[in-house]
Amino acid sequence: MSVRWQSLIAVMLAGLLAGCGGDASKARFAENSALAKQLLPKARKAVQKTLDEHFGAPLDSVAWLKLPVNYGKAEGTVKSVDGLKLSVEFNKEASDVDGLTSPELARAGLLFTSGVSAGKQVLLAKFDPKTNVFEALQTLDSPPAKDDTFVAAGHFLRHGRKLYARHCQHCHGVSGDGDGTTAKYLNPRPRDYRLGVFKFTSTGSFPAPIKATRDDLKRVIALGIPGTYMPSFVPMLKENELTAIIEYVRWLAMRGEIEKGLITELKGEYSRDRSKDEGIDKSLETYLGEAYPNFVNEIAGEVGEKWSGAEEEGTAITPKKPRTQDTAESRHRGKELFLGNKAKCVNCHGPAGRGNGPMTEDFQKNPTTNEVYAERGLFDVWDQPIKPRDLTRGIYRGGRRPIDIYRRIYVGIKGTPMPGNSQALSEDEIWDLVNYALSVPYDSQAPKLPKPHSVAEYSTEHGHAN
Numbered sequence: 074m075s076v077r078w079q080s081l082i083a084v085m086l087a088g089l090l091a092g093c094g095g096d097a098s099k100a101r102f103a104e105n106s107a108l109a110k111q112l113l114p115k116a117r118k119a120v121q122k123t124l125d126e127h128f129g130a131p132l133d134s135v136a137w138l139k140l141p142v143n144y145g146k147a148e149g150t151v152k153s154v155d156g157l158k159l160s161v162e163f164n165k166e167a168s169d170v171d172g173l174t175s176p177e178l179a180r181a182g183l184l185f186t187s188g189v190s191a192g193k194q195v196l197l198a199k200f201d202p203k204t205n206v207f208e209a210l211q212t213l214d215s216p217p218a219k220d221d222t223f224v225a226a227g228h229f230l231r232h233g234r235k236l237y238a239r240h241c242q243h244c245h246g247v248s249g250d251g252d253g254t255t256a257k258y259l260n261p262r263p264r265d266y267r268l269g270v271f272k273f274t275s276t277g278s279f280p281a282p283i284k285a286t287r288d289d290l291k292r293v294i295a296l297g298i299p300g301t302y303m304p305s306f307v308p309m310l311k312e313n314e315l316t317a318i319i320e321y322v323r324w325l326a327m328r329g330e331i332e333k334g335l336i337t338e339l340k341g342e343y344s345r346d347r348s349k350d351e352g353i354d355k356s357l358e359t360y361l362g363e364a365y366p367n368f369v370n371e372i373a374g375e376v377g378e379k380w381s382g383a384e385e386e387g388t389a390i391t392p393k394k395p396r397t398q399d400t401a402e403s404r405h406r407g408k409e410l411f412l413g414n415k416a417k418c419v420n421c422h423g424p425a426g427r428g429n430g431p432m433t434e435d436f437q438k439n440p441t442t443n444e445v446y447a448e449r450g451l452f453d454v455w456d457q458p459i460k461p462r463d464l465t466r467g468i469y470r471g472g473r474r475p476i477d478i479y480r481r482i483y484v485g486i487k488g489t490p491m492p493g494n495s496q497a498l499s500e501d502e503i504w505d506l507v508n509y510a511l512s513v514p515y516d517s518q519a520p521k522l523p524k525p526h527s528v529a530e531y532s533t534e535h536g537h538a539n
């Protein structure tokens with residue numbers, strides 16, 4: 074497709090995807106009111122308006138093409154037109170319709186890219202995937218003709234939303250704020266995606282945390298998080314369903330981050346406590362009319378870049394050396410490190426790894442605000458109290474493969490006080506800690522090793538807690 078069409082689609086999609094009416098579509102995403110209430114009411118409204126415009130509502134989503142979300146796109150050619158019915162053929166190479174059995178292409182929009190209707194859009198009422206027949210919601214002044222080309226978009230997002238509503242929403246909330254109807258009964262709480270922080274990733278955190286990759290999210294959704302209420306969804310969800318849900322989760326996370334970014338920006342000048350300041354209304358009006366639209370684009374660009382950055386090759390933390398042989402010596406070295414001053418694991422996890430180290434008894438400082446917490450113990454970035462893992466139980470939330478534990482120690486656990494050690498410890502030292510940590514539940518001597526040539530096999534296939 075030509076560049077001209079690409080950019081036209083980018084401009085028009087927002088309008089196209091804002092689907093049809095109906096009462097349900099009036100449901101809105103919940104505001105991040107804890108933050109937004111700090112703004113002048115007019116500034117608060119401006120943020121809401123921006124989000125409505127670029128993301129729409131749960132049942133009326135808008136695909137903001139600036140963001141690296143795979144919204145689902147389908148290109149094709151009109152085969153015949155019969156009133157409101159359009160029979161089409163998809164261009165398989167440029168269409169993500171494979172495996173999409175549900176009629177999510179309905180409620181999407183079609184943009185014609187050639188013929189008399191070129192540049193015109195039509196909203197769809199129905200799509201029958203068996204016959205590839207669309208039914209339009211309204212007639213076009215100049216109906217398309219055979220062989221006219223079109224592009225439709227947004228069906229992945231819609232598919233994702235539907236599945237999310239069914240499987241995830243009661244815990245994670247309509248807007249991904251982790252505050253669904255079941256959430257209040259759960260500890261740990263379901264993830265609030267809006268900070269864009271995910272714990273169990275393959276990616277690094279030094280010098281700055283890298284986002285979760287699609288594969289990281291897939292792993293967590295497929296396998297669940299052991300020891301928490303987060304269930305595993307394989308084989309319940311099929312591959313294409315997982316793909317659609319992952320895009321939806323990423324989209325909600327980006328929405329939340331952009332909301333936070335906008336509020337933070339506006340709070341500088343237009344916080345609620347300035348409501349009596351002279352000329353503040355005028356100043357806000359000028360800002361909203363001039364610099365604000367650029368800022369909206371800027372923040373979306375920044376957030377988007379972080380998410381696409383995670384997908385670049387080489388972001389996964391992969392040790393250069395394979396796992397150190399799991400010997401009594403290695404475990405011993407690991408234990409020394411665990412208890413010692415270099416790795417400081419003992420401060421949180423305690424001498425026996427039970428998760429009751431001295432830091433859980435002291436008052437800690439909030440690393441963002443530098444204020445001392447009102448209660449003893451550790452807190453995460455979602456302001457929830459959090460306990461270091463009791464390593465004697467052998468339950469690993471981020472996966473129990475040695476590489477998972479390696480990554481937890483190397484990167485730390487994002488959003489939690491569990492720190493990374495990429496600078497403080499060598500690969501060998503981290504592997505020793507992995508061997509030790511995995512031995513804690515068994516509290517036994519390392520197994521006698523078999524003949525050297527089968528050692529690698531032994532440690533990956535029969536090792537404890539593998």
Ligand code: HEC
Pocket residue numbers: 237240241242243244245255259260261262263264270271272273274290293294298301302303304306318322470
């Ligand atoms: C019964 C409640 C429940 C349901 C249903 C549920 N989750 Fe979760 N989810 C949780 C909890 C609790 C956590 C937090 C676990 C933790 O912090 O260790 C979580 C965490 C997550 C995370 C964060 C992973 C990370 O690395 O930080 C993602 C992503 C996620 N869930 C996606 C989903 C998706 C997608 C669905 C639906 C297909 C879903 N969840 C359904 C409870 C639930």
Ligand code: HEC
Pocket residue numbers: 272411416417418419420421422432451459460461462464468469470471472478481482486489490491492494506510
């Ligand atoms: C400042 C406190 C702190 C220090 C220091 C610390 N941890 Fe942790 N650790 C935690 C917390 C909190 C969690 C639980 C995070 C979560 O999953 O929500 C955790 C979780 C873990 C887990 C469980 C991972 C999983 O997938 O469930 C392992 C293993 C672990 N830590 C090992 C270590 C080792 C080894 C060290 C030393 C190199 C260390 N920790 C240092 C706080 C700490």
